[in-house]
Amino acid sequence: MAKTDKSAAIAELTEAFRNSNAAVLTEYRGLTVKQLTELRTNLRGNATYAVVKNTLTDLAAKEAGVTAFEGQLAGPSAIVFVDGDAVEVAKSLRDFAKAHPLLVIKGGVLDGRALTAAEITKLADLESREVLLAKLAGAMNASLSRAVYLFAAPLSQAARTVDALRAKVEAEGPAAPAAPQDPVEAPADSPQDAPADAPQDAPAADVAEGGDDNA
Structure with missing residues (x-):
């Protein structure tokens, strides 16, 4: 590949990393062209599936500030660049890998955070x-x-x-006024209530002292 072509390829991959909200690195060794076409169809609307060269991808990832794929770019590699729902993409990859075990999910990055293959599987369960x-x-x-x-x-x-x-x-109408009560008469004075200055019975006549006169 000519130097200008390499530079263009690196620039294209760098732009893809920067414009994607997630990316998943896969190995497709043994998959047929028909199967890869089926995978691309399943991902359509949420992601693109791009077969990449490892060296150029490593340079582009570093240029974009992506470190999740360091040491993993080996063998036939393809990257899923996600621009839609990452959960739906993870589901599509999981289901396709179950039907075609030759597709190997190596790892990924979501909003700048590195994801392991196991974490991508958990993402698919959401x-x-x-x-x-x-x-x-x-x-x-x-x-x-x-x-x-x-x-x-x-x-x-x-x-x-x-x-x-x-x-x-x-319904009940206004309340009737209360009937007046009879005045309470004061009780008659009892004998013990007589005034202290009332006249008392005259004392008995004094008895004449002395005996009969002698002749």
């Missing part, structure tokens, strides 16, 4: 972005509906209580 967004939207709608109900319920209950109380008052 729900897709669309499913998560749908669940989030459903949870938010349910929360909003519940909040509206909780805010509206006390107001409606209070309104019904006020209406019932108003109807009860109108």
Whole structure:
């Protein structure tokens, strides 16, 4: 490959690394052209599958600041450049590898973080972005509906209580005034309540002292 061609290839790969939100390194030894075409079809819409030269890819990765593939660029290599849902791409790679064990997932990078092959498999077990967004939207709608109900319920209950109380008052009419009570008569004075200066019985006549007169 001419020097200018190498430079162009490195620049293209560097741009692909920079513009992708994730990348997965694979080895495709033994896969047929038909099988590789099938894999590309499965990834369409979320990623591109590019067969690469190891030396040029190593230079491009370093140029883009990607260190996840250091020491792994050996054998027939191809990189999945992800520009869509990384979870969907991981699912497609996992399912294809199950059907075609010759596809080997070596590792990857997601938003600048290196991923092992095992972590990519775990990524495939997650729900897709669309499913998560749908669940989030459903949870938010349910929360909003519940909040509206909780805010509206006390107001409606209070309104019904006020209406019932108003109807009860109108049916019974105004309350009648209370009847006056008879005055309480003061009790007659008892003998022991007589004034202290009331006249007492006259004392008995004194007995004449002395005996009969002698003649």
